Amino acid sequence: MTEPSDLSSMVVWGGFALAFIFGAVANKTNFCTMGAISDVVNMEHWGRMRMWLLAIAVAMIGTNLLFQLGLIDLSKSIYVRPSLPWLSLVLGGVIFGVGMTIAAGCVNKNLVRLGAGSLRSLVVLVFVAISAYMTLKGLFGQWRASYLDPVTLDLAQWGLAGQTLPQILAKLTGLAAQPALLASVAVLSLGLAAFALKDKRFRGNPVQWLGGVVLGLLIVAGWYLTGHLGHGESPETMEMVYFATNTRTLESFSFVAPTAFSLELLMLWTDQSLRVSFGIASAIGVVLGSLAYALASRQFRWEGFASMEDLRTQLLGAVLMGFGGVTALGCTVGQGMTGISTLAIGSFIVLAGIIGGAAATMHYQNWRA
Numbered sequence: 001m002t003e004p005s006d007l008s009s010m011v012v013w014g015g016f017a018l019a020f021i022f023g024a025v026a027n028k029t030n031f032c033t034m035g036a037i038s039d040v041v042n043m044e045h046w047g048r049m050r051m052w053l054l055a056i057a058v059a060m061i062g063t064n065l066l067f068q069l070g071l072i073d074l075s076k077s078i079y080v081r082p083s084l085p086w087l088s089l090v091l092g093g094v095i096f097g098v099g100m101t102i103a104a105g106c107v108n109k110n111l112v113r114l115g116a117g118s119l120r121s122l123v124v125l126v127f128v129a130i131s132a133y134m135t136l137k138g139l140f141g142q143w144r145a146s147y148l149d150p151v152t153l154d155l156a157q158w159g160l161a162g163q164t165l166p167q168i169l170a171k172l173t174g175l176a177a178q179p180a181l182l183a184s185v186a187v188l189s190l191g192l193a194a195f196a197l198k199d200k201r202f203r204g205n206p207v208q209w210l211g212g213v214v215l216g217l218l219i220v221a222g223w224y225l226t227g228h229l230g231h232g233e234s235p236e237t238m239e240m241v242y243f244a245t246n247t248r249t250l251e252s253f254s255f256v257a258p259t260a261f262s263l264e265l266l267m268l269w270t271d272q273s274l275r276v277s278f279g280i281a282s283a284i285g286v287v288l289g290s291l292a293y294a295l296a297s298r299q300f301r302w303e304g305f306a307s308m309e310d311l312r313t314q315l316l317g318a319v320l321m322g323f324g325g326v327t328a329l330g331c332t333v334g335q336g337m338t339g340i341s342t343l344a345i346g347s348f349i350v351l352a353g354i355i356g357g358a359a360a361t362m363h364y365q366n367w368r369a
Contacts, residue, residue, distance in 0.1 A: 007229075007230055007232050007243040007244070008230075008243045008244040008275070009244075010229060010230065011225060011226055011230035011243050011244035011278050012244050012277065012278060012281045014225045014229070014230075015222065015225060015226075015244075015278040015279075015282045015285065016281040016285040017285065018218050018221050018222055018225065018253075018282070018285065019218075019253065019281065019283070019284070019285025019289065020285040020286075020288055020289035020292070021214070021218060021289060022215065022218050022253065022282075022285065022286055022289060023111065023112055023285060023286035023287060023288065023289025023290040023291075023292075023293070024289040024290065024292055024293040025211050025214050025215060025289075026108065026109075026112045026211075026215070026286070026289075026290065027112050027115065027116060027289070027290040027293040027294060027299075028211065028297075029051065029208060029212075030048065031048070031052070031109075031112075031211060031215065032048065032105060032106070032108075032109045032112075033052060033100070033106055033108075033333075033336060033354075034100045034101060034104070034109065034358060035048055035105070035109070036048035036049040036051070036052050037049070037101075037358045037359060038101075038362060041359050041362045042362065042366070046202075047201070047202060047205065047208055048208070050195070050196040050199060050202045050208070050209075050212070051202075051208045051209065051212040051215075052212070052336075053192045053193075053195060053196045054192070054196040054197070054209060054213065054216065055211075055212040055213070055215040055216040055219070055337060056189075056192055056216065056336070056337055056340050056341070057190070057192040057193040057216065058193075058212065058213050058215075058216025058217060058219075058220070059215075059216040059217075059337055059338070059340070059341040060185060060188060060192075060340065060341045060343070061189045062216065062217060062219070062341075063219065063220050063223050063341035063342065064181060064185045064341075064343070066223060066224055067181075068178075068181070071224060071227070071228045072223050072224065072227035072228050073227065073250070074164075074223075074250075074342050075161070075162055076227075076242075076249045076250060077227075077249060077250055077251075077342055078247050078329060079163075079329070079335075079338075079339045079344040079346060079347055080162040080163055080164050080342050080344045081162065081163065082154065082155040082160055082161060082162055082163060083152050083153075083154055083155070083156075084152060084153040084154075084155055084163050084345065084346055085148070085149050085151065085152045085153075085346075086151065086152070086153055086349060087148050087151035088144065088148040088149050088151070088327050088328065088329075089327075089328050089329070089346050089349045089350050089353070090349060090350075090353050091148060091324075091327060091328075092323075092325070092326070092327030092328025092329070092353070093324065093328045093335070093349065093350035093351065093352065093353020093354045093356075093357065094324070094353040094354070094356060094357035095323060095324030095327070095328075095357065096256075096320070096321055096324030096332075096350075096354055096357065097324075097353060097354040097355060097356060097357025097358035097359075097360075097361065098317075098320055098324075098358070098360075098361045099316075099318070099319070099320025099321035099322075099324055100317065100321055100331075100354075100358060101317070101357070101361040101362055101365075102313055102320065102361065103124055103313070103317025103318055103320075103321060104314070104317070105121075106255075106321065106333075107125070107128055107255040107256050107259060107325065107331050107332075107333075108255050108286065108331065108332065108333050110124050110125050110128070111125065111255060111286040111287050112286060112287075112290040113303075114290070115288060115289065115291035115292075115293075115294060116294040116299060116300055116301070116303075117300045117301050117302045118302075118303040119302060119303060119304050120303055120304055120305050120310075120314060121303075123305075123314070123315070123318075124314050124315070124317070124318045125259055125318070126263070126318075127315050127319055127322065128256065128259050128318045128319075128321050128322040128325075129259040129260045129262065129263035129322065130260075130263065130319075130322065131318065131320075131321070131322025131323050132256050132260035132323070132325060132326050133260035133263060133322075134322070135322060135323045135326035136257065136260055136326055140323050140326075141326075144326075144327055148327060158171065162344075163344055163345045163346055164184075164342060164343045164344055164345070165184045165188075165343045165344075165345065165348075166180040166181040166183075166184045166343060167180070168345070169183065169184055184343055185343070188343070196209070197209070215337070216337070218253070219252050219253060219338055219341055220252075220341070222251065222252030222253050222278075222282075222338070223250060223251075223252045223338075223341070225278075226242060226244075226245050226250045226251045226252070226278055227242070230242055230243045230244060230245070230250075230278075231243075231250070244275070244276075244277050244278050245277060245278050245279070246258070246261055246277045246279050251278055251279065251338075252338040253282055253333050253334065253337070254279065254330045254331060254333060254334025255282070255283055255286070255331055255334060256321065256326055256330065256331045256334065257279065257325070257334075258279030258280055258282060258283045259283060259322075260322070260326070261279060261280055262280045262283055262284070265280060328350045328353065328354075329350070330347070330350065331354075332354060335347045335350040335351060335354070336351050336354065339351075
């Protein structure tokens with residue numbers, strides 16, 4: 001029987017290893033959701049957007065394959081619960097989209113930039129962490145819990161055990177659960193993959209399409225690590241639990257809340273109740289993976305703020321990302337890839353909010369210029 005400490009260590013070090021690859025690949029391919037949206041809005045160039053969509057398609061197929069094989073139980077994840085806090089998801093997504101545009105990159109991109117030598121990103125991430133922690137447990141959290149989260153749609157009233165597209169499709173059409181799941185995955189994932197791969201230039205760029213495939217597979221690997229390998233019996237309660245995750249259930253990559261937990265661990269290092277989690281290890285892994293690629297490719301260089309105005313803008317964007325990311329239960333990776341892979345309605349709402357908020361901010365910036 002595997003010891004709990006061994007399971008926790010495996011999840012933490014496994015998360016670090018997967019995130020190390022994520023950071024290196026993201027640096028190599030210039031993977032950036034904000035950049036992908038900007039390319040489409042400002043230049044009508046879809047290369048990075050196609051890479052992101054292909055990664056989502058791969059994550060969707062792999063994640064639901066694990067679920068179908070009984071290797072993970074997605075019904076336990078935070079994304080598919082029948083309670084749908086739609087106001088928090090909409091507002092959080094829009095605010096995060098605005099914040100990442102103002103800060104010229106989402107949390108994942110700033111982790112990658114930090115590994116490549118950006119001290120500006122270090123400051124941004126510290127303020128993201130402070131804002132996220134305030135939204136989890138502080139002043140912002142009181143506002144969120146009092147005014148946003150109570151505005152919730154309880155899907156259980158309609159006999160739904162969760163908020164996934166297959167469950168809703170089965171309810172509306174009378175299909176059995178498995179055919180509804182297969183139909184949903186097939187239509188969405190194959191549609192996204194077909195759109196991404198129909199472009200000849202994209203197919204001719206192996207760095208981008210292979211990068212999309214690898215990033216999607218890493219999301220799947222994160223689910224398998226925390227949801228299968230890290231699922232075991234607790235010696236205290238003798239119940240089956242998920243080890244070394246902040247949500248106490250299965251997770252894959254998400255980077256806003258883990259920055260807050262990382263800051264908390266650094267500030268309260270002697271608190272024996274705090275441990276390095278999958279999320280904290282993954283944030284560190286992205287930075288060091290990006291650093292390894294930057295050093296190997298000789299692209300590492302120190303970078304700071306261009307001006308005082310740049311500093312003010314970046315800090316405002318960081319605060320908005322911290323609040324928006326926690327309120328929306330995830331970021332461009334946490335909801336835009338990990339959450340979407342579960343086919344949760346809430347994740348699609350957040351993703352639409354992020355894209356809408358980012359695009360609107362870019363149009364405003366262009367108008368102002």
